[in-house]
Amino acid sequence: MSEQSRHDAWSAGESYDLYMGRWSRQVAPRFLDWLAPAEGLDWLEVGCGTGALSGEILARCTPASLTAIEPSEGFLAQARARVSDERARFLTGDAQALPVGDATNHMVVSGLVLNFVPDRATALAEMQRVARAGATIAFYVWDYPGGGMEFMRAFWQAAIALDPAVHDLAENRRFPFCTQEGLVGLAEAAGLAFVESARIEVPTMFRDFEDFWHPFTLGAGPAPGYCMSLAPDARQRLKEKLAADLPRASDGNIALKARAWAVRGTATR
Template structure:
C-alpha cells in the first residue's frame, strides 16, 4: 500500500475523473450542513472549482475564498467561473491558510481532508478561520471500506500485487475517525453521515478513460505491458458487470460537520 504524495494539476482531466463526482456528493452535503444563504465561505482545496461553482449555485454566498496549492487548478477554476462572482482565488496550503482568523461563516473541504499530511493541523486552520458559531465540515471518499469510485480497479490491482496509491491520510476517511478528529478539536454539535451516489458513464470505455487520468492508478497502468493492461481492463469490466451500453457506478462518501464554540 503506497501513500506517496498525490498531486492534481490538470483541471480538465480532473473534471472528467472527479469533478462530476464532487458535485454528486456536494449537493446532498450542502443541504445536510444547512448553512444559511449569504454567508462567507472558505473552500479549502478547491481544485478546479467544481465545488466552488456548486456553492455559488446552491447557497448564494456573500463571498467565497477558494484555496488550492496548484496554480494550474486555480487557472482552470478561474476560467470555469469567468462570469462575475464573489470568489477570491488564493494559492495556499491547507495547513497554513492565507485568511484572517474568525473571518468566515463556514469552512469546508470537499474530497480533500485525506490528502492533508496532518489532518489535525488542517482542521485547526479551518477552525481558526471561522467565527464563533461558524460551521466546519468536510466530506471524503470512504476509501478503506470500498467507497472510492475507482474501487473496482483498486481491487484488481491489489489482486495483482500492485496496489494503487492511497492518500497520505487515508485513515481519517472513515466516519469514526472523522468524528473523533472533530471532537478532539473542540468542535460542538458534531455529527456525521454517509452519502451513496451514482454516476452514469456513456459506456465502459468512458469510465476507463476517466480512471486512466487518475494519479492514483496511472503509474501502475503505465508500468504494465500491453497484454497485462488489457487483462486488467477486462477483469475490471467483469467486476463492474459492464456491457456495451451505459454504465452506472456507485460510490460512497463520509461527511462530518461541527460548530465552533461561541
C-alpha cells in the first residue's frame, strides 16, 4: 500500500453513503441522460459501490439485464439491500480482471471508480473485452484537479494549512489525470472510437457545519480516513479551522458544488 493510499478505507457502505453516496446519487441520472441508451440492453457496471448508478440504470433505462461488479463486500451488501430488481446481479470482482465472459454486454459503464484502479489501462482493456462489437463504454470521475469537489478541496486546504506534510494525500495530487483532456486521452489510448466527453455538475448543500463535518469522522474514503488517523487534539484543530473557513449562508447552510467529467466511446474489439 502506498503512503498516498493508506487512508483509502472503502468498506463501510453506510458511512460511504453519508460521505459521498448522497452526491453520487445526483450525478448518476445526469450521466444516464447524457448516454441516452436504447432499451432492452445487457449492461455491465464496473465498481458499483453501494448501488447509486445501478439503481438509476434499472429505474431509467429499461435494461434486459444488469451485472454489477464490486470488490468491497461491505459495499456489495449495501447495494444488494438497496436494489432488489430481478434483472440485476451483484458479483464480487476486480475491474482489472472482470468475472464476465467476452463480448457479452451492450453497455459497459463505471461511475466514480476508475481513478482508484491501480492499472487503468488494464481495466479499460477488460471493459473492451466484455463489450460486444459496437457497444458503448462510458465512465465518469470527479474533477479533482480542477477543484470540482469543493467540499473535499476545503477539507484538504485546511488540513494542509495545519500540516503541509499531508499535501500529497489530497485527491488533486493523487489523481492528476482526472481532467477532461486526461480522461479522453485514456479512452482514446484504450482504442475506443468516437470518444466524447461531458461536464456534469451538481450542488452539494450542507444544512449546517455538523452536516459537513460528520461524514469526515466516519473513516470511509481518503479524507475521512486521514481525519480519523489524527490524534484527538489535531482533529479538533482541523474541525475548528474548517468551521472558521467555510462560507455559510445566514441560515447556516453551506452551499458548495461537485463536478465530474464523463467520457464515452464505442468498443472496437
